[in-house]
Amino acid sequence: MADTEATATEEEPKVLTDLEKVGEPSVPRKKPNEIHPDDLVGKISIPKVEEGSAAGNKPYLCKPENMEKLGFPGDLRTDWHDAAIAKMGDLLKKYKSLQVYMDICVKCGSCTDKCHYFLGTRDGKNMPVARAELFRKVYRKYFTTEGKILGKLAGAERFDLDLLGEWYSYFHQCSQCRRCSVFCPYGIDTAEISMAAREIMDHIGVGQKYVNDIIVKVHDVGNNLGMNPKALKATLESTEEDLEEETGQKIRLPLDEVGAEVLMVTPSADFFASPHVESLLGYAKVFHQAGISWTFSTAASEAGNFGMFIGSYGQMQKVASRLTDAIQEIKPKRLIVGECGHAWRIAYSFWNTLIGPFDSLDPNYKRPEHICEYTLDLVNRGAIKLDKSKNDDFVVTMHDSCNVARGARMGDKPGGQFTIPRDLIKASCNRYVEMDEETIMEKTFCCGGGGGLLTDDLLELRVQGAMPRMQAFHKVQESHGVNFLALICAICKAQFTKILPKYGVGMDVAGGVHQLIANAIELGAKE
Amino acid sequence: MGSFEIDGKTYETDDDGYLVNLDEWNEDVAKYIAGIESVELTEAHWEVVNFLRNYYQEYNIAPAIKILIKEMKKMFGPEKGNSAYLYDLYPAGPALQACKIAGLPKPTGCV
DSSP states (O other): OOSOOEEEOOOOOOOOOHHHHHHSOSSOOOOGGGOOOOOOOSOOOOOOOOTTTTTTOOOOBOOHHHHHHTTSOSSOOTTHHHHHHHHHHHHHHHOHHHHHHHHHOOOOOTTTTOOHHHHHHOOGGGSHHHHHHHHHHHHHHHHOHHHHHHGGGGTOOOOOHHHHHHHHHHTTSOOOOOHHHHHOTTOOOHHHHHHHHHHHHHHHTOOBHHHHHHHHHHHHTSSTTOOOHHHHHHHHHHHHHHHHHHHSSOOOOOBSOTTOSEEEEOOTHHHHSTTHHHHHHHHHHHHHHHTOOEEBOSTTOOOOOTTTTTTOHHHHHHHHHHHHHHHHHHOOSEEEEOSOHHHHHIIIIIHHHHHOOOTTSOGGGOSOEEHHHHHHHHHHTTSSOBOGGGGTTOOEEEOOOHHHHHHOOOTTSTTHHHHHHHHHHHHHOSOBOOOOGGGSGGGOOOOSOTTTOOSGGGHHHHHHHTHHHHHHHHHHHHHHOOOEEEEOOHHHHHHHHHHGGGGTOOGGGEEEHHHHHHHHBOOSOOO | OEEEEETTEEEEEOTTSOBSOGGGOOHHHHHHHHHHTTOOOOHHHHHHHHHHHHHHHHHSSOOOHHHHHHHHHHHHOTTTSSHHHHHHHOTTOIIIIIHHHTTOOOOOSOO
């Protein structure tokens, strides 16, 4: 240590509260430098089950102050058991799908080896069927006749503190990516079960810090990052300077320009983080060269909506309502959404219900458009030109984001969410390679950080969960020299930037699709 | 939550060891946190820490990494205004590690 007299405060043995028991990991969290993934070489294979090997994974609990700001109890409710069962009853009535998922599973086993967290952690409880079973056994105990009478014989179990602790662990080892549901013959959506579980936990005072703190920040400051309007303005101005220095042209990043034709809504990470900001440069160049007036908005300076991750319709709606304010203020004709996976699911699948219909938009563009479909249309019409040779340093592959692949579409044809980004990438580079077909498009693996798990207190899980994707990547790296992993999601970008070095791959291999566009676009006077 | 003590005064930190109350920060606190992070603070380290603190005081958020690099370049020249230089000073990443030593909160979001 330096020349300062200092000591860590001595820890006194302390008695854990019930809430702390629920949130306390059963094994201490590892430090980042202690986490080493398994060897990459080999193919994605079903591991030998190590029961309970991931039981230690638990995210930090949300502090009472922020729980209360979201309308949740600040501590575990004394009547938590009854309140949880009542909430479960409400959700079963509200979401008929949840009721069906409880009753319809025949334990066929199709899902067992489909979850990246199971493959990475080897813990049997991370098999999707076992994860759902944590919910189902409580359901059976309180909502089915055989469960009420026969109890454990019917697979029913009382909801006690230990089981709640397991819920807190394993429902935070699901990134709600829905890969398992693709393979389920009944289409059971484990993501929806995990959202319901998190909603019940928040309701009784057991909330996760990372997600809930961020939702509070959106309400207080306006975006996930906590970037206030003054900082946002300064950051955009600084980025405009960079663009001018790079291109010699005045390429703008407008903010709050009333009457702009396009309102651009993008994850706040695009303003701040690397490689996200490279895609921001791409958006700006595309709008500039297309000659369209566009703007960001301080009211809607965040495309992401973490309300979905905690299954809270109320929070989702409150976060989304910021966009309504922005539309009223800016009066745009079109809404375009930047590179963000879960935001696109929400924009495409939920905005219309949450805050729609968008009657004030141009009737030709009454639904939100993805930046990839907007840019590809310009390319196809010859309105912008791409010089593929500018990306000749790269051999590119694409990682499909789970929420785009399995929670939305893009464009006006089925499968557009797969073809549009690929067509755009291929228009911007000469060398493109697909990863193993079992790991792409609707079968894509999660990056390992989705669903509200992109937090360092779950770093070990994130490293392990990235293993299937990293194996598929490693294969094309070896066979074709792939050195660019093209992404359309801010969470994927942050996750891979952090995780790639753990697997011996440089962090700069991860980048956005519009980063490639930024490199390739021909700027200047049109022919 | 955690805490540490310097010269009889207790400083609260969050779960990840970031100082809770920015106003309590002083050079001894920076040295203490740097010690935990195995970073020995030289003049070059202080240049970054001081910039981060000034930026935070004005904007209430840490600067984007590109801005940090650009401003370092403006103030101290190209040999200090680049990513490799900053990673040499703060191996765990200038955004996280230098912010921690500067007493700034941990940047979160999709970053």
